[in-house]
Amino acid sequence: MKSALPPKLPDVLLRPPCGRVLVIAPHPDDETMGLGGTLALHAAAGDHITALFVGSGIQGDPDGFYPRADYPHIRAEEAAAAARVLGIAELKFLGYPDNLDDEGIHVFGNLPADPAEARKALASSFAELLAGLIAPERFTIVYYPWEGELHADHWQVSLGVQHLIATRPDLVERMDFLGYDVWSALPPDTVIDISDVMPQKLSAVKCYASQLMYQDYEHAVMGLDAYRSLLLERGASYGEAFVGRYRARSAE
Numbered sequence: 291m292k293s294a295l296p297p298k299l300p301d302v303l304l305r306p307p308c309g310r311v312l313v314i315a316p317h318p319d320d321e322t323m324g325l326g327g328t329l330a331l332h333a334a335a336g337d338h339i340t341a342l343f344v345g346s347g348i349q350g351d352p353d354g355f356y357p358r359a360d361y362p363h364i365r366a367e368e369a370a371a372a373a374r375v376l377g378i379a380e381l382k383f384l385g386y387p388d389n390l391d392d393e394g395i396h397v398f399g400n401l402p403a404d405p406a407e408a409r410k411a412l413a414s415s416f417a418e419l420l421a422g423l424i425a426p427e428r429f430t431i432v433y434y435p436w437e438g439e440l441h442a443d444h445w446q447v448s449l450g451v452q453h454l455i456a457t458r459p460d461l462v463e464r465m466d467f468l469g470y471d472v473w474s475a476l477p478p479d480t481v482i483d484i485s486d487v488m489p490q491k492l493s494a495v496k497c498y499a500s501q502l503m504y505q506d507y508e509h510a511v512m513g514l515d516a517y518r519s520l521l522l523e524r525g526a527s528y529g530e531a532f533v534g535r536y537r538a539r540s541a542e
Contacts, residue, residue, distance in 0.1 A: 300478040300531070302522060305331045307538045309430035309466075311339040313378075314420075314451065316435055316443040317347045317388065318369035319498045323511055324470035325433055326376055326491035327484025328530050332431075333377025334487075340380040342423065343369060344416075344447050349388035350501060364500055371497035375490060382423070388443055409449060416450030421458055429465055436469030436476045436533045444473060469533035471514075478531035481518055485527040488515065 311332050315321040321329065321341050332339055347365035348358070356364055366383060373381055424432075434451040435444040448469065455462050468480060484491065495508050502508070518529030 297477075298479075300521060301480045301535055303480065303482050303536075305335065306431070306482055307536050308332075308335050308337055309538075310428055311337050311431045311433070312342060312424065312427070312429040313339065313433040314342050314344065314435070314447060316343075316441070316447045317345045317350065318343050318365040319347075319372075319495075319501050319507070320435065320444070320472050321369075321378070322372045322376065322491065322494045322498065323507055324435070324472045325530050325532075326372075326494050326511075327487045327515070327528065328433075328482050329376045329378060330487040330490045330494075331482070331484065333379075338380070339376075339378045340382065340427070340429070341369070341373060341378050342382045342384070344384050344386050345388045345443055346383070346385045347388060350504075353504075355503060356500065361500075368498045368500060372494040375494040375497060384419075409446060412446065413449035413453045416447070417454035417457065420450060420454050421461055424454075424465075425461060431536070432462075432465050432467045433470055433532075434467065436471055438474055438476060439472065440474045441472070466536050466538075467534055468536070471531065475514065475517075476531060476533050478518070478521065478533070479535050480532040481521045481529045482532075483522050483526045483528075484515065484530050485519075485522075488512075488528045491515075 306328055313321045313325065313329060329339055346362040348362050350365065351361050369381060435448050437448045437452060439445050439448060455467060469476065492508055495511055515528040515530060518531050519526050522529050
């Protein structure tokens with residue numbers, strides 16, 4: 291039976307609260323497409339931002355415009371250029387393979403034959419790796435792809451983050467975890483007005499030239515972020531939405 295109560299309205303913020311930030315990106319470009327405006331606002335407030343790129347992006351050039359052996363380096367260079375635009379201070383690359391569908395996931399080896407069990411095992415392994423990375427860093431805000439993402443890689447990364455949250459309360463209790471969207475629009479708990487930094491976000495999007503050869507991401511980003519303005523104050527043009535809420539809310 292559905293709830294008799296109406297949905298709770300999202301928190302609407304002019305900027306995120308300050309903190310030490312980790313953004314988990316399945317591929318180089320997701321940090322920009324999903325929440326580049328919010329990251330720019332964090333940087334403007336003096337927050338230290340670390341971007342963790344899980345996949346190398348090796349499968350992002352299916353038509354072979356670039357030498358395959360060089361392509362992960364090209365994606366990393368694009369990420370570094372976007373980071374300079376947005377103010378991301380530190381980049382970490384895990385170099386995992388891309389396109390982790392039910393067949394491709396077995397590139398890791400030693401996983402159960404059943405795809406569902408294989409994904410659980412990979413999520414557990416990734417959560418353990420994340421715990422080792424997060425523990426010494428004193429992050430207070432973690433952004434990750436939300437669990438409804440249609441892209442298999444994004445969804446798999448989200449599974450790992452959710453496993454970490456469920457199994458390591460001792461580690462995550464001081465952190466806010468907020469999910470962002472790229473491929474499928476999420477039901478928002480939090481919306482941040484990024485109108486003033488939208489030109490900065492679009493400049494960062496343009497750093498991913500290898501991806502813009504395949505999709506007009508600038509158009510897509512503007513469309514989704516313009517849609518979020520419905521939830522903002524009148525006069526606002528663009529917003530970014532998240533699953534989850536900050537415990538310490540910033541100026542509204």
